[in-house]
Amino acid sequence: MKRFSQLAFPYIVWSILLLLLPMIIVFFYSITTGGNGIISFEFTLKNYIKFFTDPDFVIVLWRSVKIAVKTTIICILLAYPVAYFIAGNNDRVRNMLVFAITIPTWINMLVRTYAWIGILTEGGIVSKLLKLLGFAHTELLYTESAVLIGMVYNFLPFMILQIVSSLCKMDRSLLDASSDLGANGVQTFLRVTFPLSLPGVVSGISLVFLPAVSSFFIPKLLGGGQYFLIGNVIENQFITVGEWNFGSAISVIMAILMMLSMYCVRRLESKNSQESD
Amino acid sequence: MKKNKRIIGKLSMLLAVIFFYLPIVYVVVFSFNSSKSLTVLKGFSLQWYEKMFRDTQMMQSLSTTIVVAIIATVVSTIAGTLAAVGLSKSKKIVRRLVSQINDFPIMNPEIVTAIGLMLLFITFGIERGLLTMILAHIAFCTPYVILSVMPKIRSLDPNLADAAMDLGATPSQALLKVIVPQISPGIFSGALIAFTMSFDDFIISYFVTGRGVKNLSIMVYTMSKRVNPSINAVSTLVVGIITAVLIVINVLPIISEQLRKRKARAIEDTEK
Numbered sequence: 001m002k003r004f005s006q007l008a009f010p011y012i013v014w015s016i017l018l019l020l021l022p023m024i025i026v027f028f029y030s031i032t033t034g035g036n037g038i039i040s041f042e043f044t045l046k047n048y049i050k051f052f053t054d055p056d057f058v059i060v061l062w063r064s065v066k067i068a069v070k071t072t073i074i075c076i077l078l079a080y081p082v083a084y085f086i087a088g089n090n091d092r093v094r095n096m097l098v099f100a101i102t103i104p105t106w107i108n109m110l111v112r113t114y115a116w117i118g119i120l121t122e123g124g125i126v127s128k129l130l131k132l133l134g135f136a137h138t139e140l141l142y143t144e145s146a147v148l149i150g151m152v153y154n155f156l157p158f159m160i161l162q163i164v165s166s167l168c169k170m171d172r173s174l175l176d177a178s179s180d181l182g183a184n185g186v187q188t189f190l191r192v193t194f195p196l197s198l199p200g201v202v203s204g205i206s207l208v209f210l211p212a213v214s215s216f217f218i219p220k221l222l223g224g225g226q227y228f229l230i231g232n233v234i235e236n237q238f239i240t241v242g243e244w245n246f247g248s249a250i251s252v253i254m255a256i257l258m259m260l261s262m263y264c265v266r267r268l269e270s271k272n273s274q275e276s277d
Numbered sequence: 278m279k280k281n282k283r284i285i286g287k288l289s290m291l292l293a294v295i296f297f298y299l300p301i302v303y304v305v306v307f308s309f310n311s312s313k314s315l316t317v318l319k320g321f322s323l324q325w326y327e328k329m330f331r332d333t334q335m336m337q338s339l340s341t342t343i344v345v346a347i348i349a350t351v352v353s354t355i356a357g358t359l360a361a362v363g364l365s366k367s368k369k370i371v372r373r374l375v376s377q378i379n380d381f382p383i384m385n386p387e388i389v390t391a392i393g394l395m396l397l398f399i400t401f402g403i404e405r406g407l408l409t410m411i412l413a414h415i416a417f418c419t420p421y422v423i424l425s426v427m428p429k430i431r432s433l434d435p436n437l438a439d440a441a442m443d444l445g446a447t448p449s450q451a452l453l454k455v456i457v458p459q460i461s462p463g464i465f466s467g468a469l470i471a472f473t474m475s476f477d478d479f480i481i482s483y484f485v486t487g488r489g490v491k492n493l494s495i496m497v498y499t500m501s502k503r504v505n506p507s508i509n510a511v512s513t514l515v516v517g518i519i520t521a522v523l524i525v526i527n528v529l530p531i532i533s534e535q536l537r538k539r540k541a542r543a544i545e546d547t548e549k
Binding site for chain 1: 531
């Protein structure tokens with residue numbers, strides 16, 4: 001027995017070195033001044049102060065949160081009917097449908113996002129379709145809508161799969177019980193099905209909201225150069241500007257923000273389930 | 278009422294499938310376009326494939342992607358499986374701690390993980406390039422392997438290894454011949470997750486690479502500023518590779534099942 005536990009030892013060392021240490025280094029960079037070596041450094045809160053006192057950065061952060069919230073809401077609204085339909089089938093069909101939703105997610109995100117450039121560009125399928133419907137000259141590519149479409153496209157499958165799995169865990173006899181007790185379809189849905197699927201919605205939110213806030217290639221590819229989100233700012237600090245300390249501070253702010261938002265969502269969910277108990 | 282609901286469900290399912298597959302179909306169709314346009318189909322041609330195969334940068338990025346994905350998958354699958362077996366026998370506090378650390382790359386935004394690894398390599402003076410990309414991929418793939426192997430180990434009888442060793446197996450035999458076959462579905466799905474995570478990765482690769490080493494995602498990202506239909510050709514290739522992998526993975530179990538049945542039948546026949 002003891003001998004087997006030794007098998008974990010190399011990985012414990014590895015995970016401390018390559019998973020824990022990087023996070024410590026990021027934090028260390030965020031609270032020190034630029035141009036530091038390992039020996040000579042100076043602690044400072046300048047990087048954090050710079051972020052919160054510069055309205056430009058705060059606006060970008062706010063914009064990132066806003067578009068991530070929009071993406072999440074759209075994903076819930078679109079995912080629910082699809083997930084509900086998938087969950088209502090027998091096992092064989094359900095697995096097939098889940099597989100159909102999963103396949104595209106296996107293909108490179110960059111490649112799939114790049115494809116939207118052709119679809120959304122002036123004269124592409126979508127603008128032709130809009131013209132047919134009577135909308136004259138609509139520019140889509142390099143607008144916020146394009147970024148929103150790209151995000152929903154990339155993250156919607158996760159929401160669908162989460163809701164499907166929570167709907168499948170539900171005890172089907174509860175639905176019969178509900179209708180036996182006189183509830184109609186809408187009542188059953190609102191008071192039985194929906195509350196029971198909430199855990200799936202919540203884990204779906206974390207799989208959509210988190211990557212949406214921090215995404216930087218979707219806004220870059222589909223939003224053009226003008227549409228900046230917090231991920232783009234971080235990328236710039238590291239790749240172009242070279243201000244690693246400031247970039248690290250923004251990363252720490254973002255990581256904390258996400259932990260807080262996930263904590264709130266989880267709290268909300270547990271509160272909800274307590275009320276329904 | 279019920280029928281209506283089914284129709285709405287079917288319709289939304291159909292729209293979702295169209296939405297998800299449209300870009301993929303689009304890329305494949307336009308990779309055969311004879312003009313440079315991304316919106317108008319002129320005719321059939323293979324010129325973008327020709328250009329792609331002659332483009333050394335593209336071919337290099339493709340081979341980098343495949344090499345990194347294979348190495349990362351093999352190493353992280355083995356390391357993750359060993360770690361999971363070891364952790365299942367470790368003290369609770371160790372197990373807790375490691376699973377907390379494991380959660381970092383899963384819970385953190387990818388860009389934060391990427392920056393952490395980049396700064397780590399810089400701090401230790403490791404030159405960024407292919408090696409750092411491989412190390413980073415192993416680092417973020419292994420937690421997923423552990424996550425998919427762990428539940429399988431938990432469902433095993435904890436005395437299984439002891440029983441094997443009491444019957445004379447060495448610890449490594451007990452591990453390879455008794456434990457591993459029992460948890461192989463978990464190992465297999467872990468390897469699959471690792472492969473696709475590595476094959477598709479952009480953000481982490483982008484930050485930890487250097488010296489012009491690019492994988493496919495980085496190449497698409499840097500080339501997307503100008504219209505270049507060769508990207509469609511290489512994307513189609515990617516779609517082809519992933520589809521082939523998926524088909525193999527889904528067909529192999531069926532074939533091996535049939536082979537086993539045939540073997541069983543043959544044995545039955547000889548017994549008669």
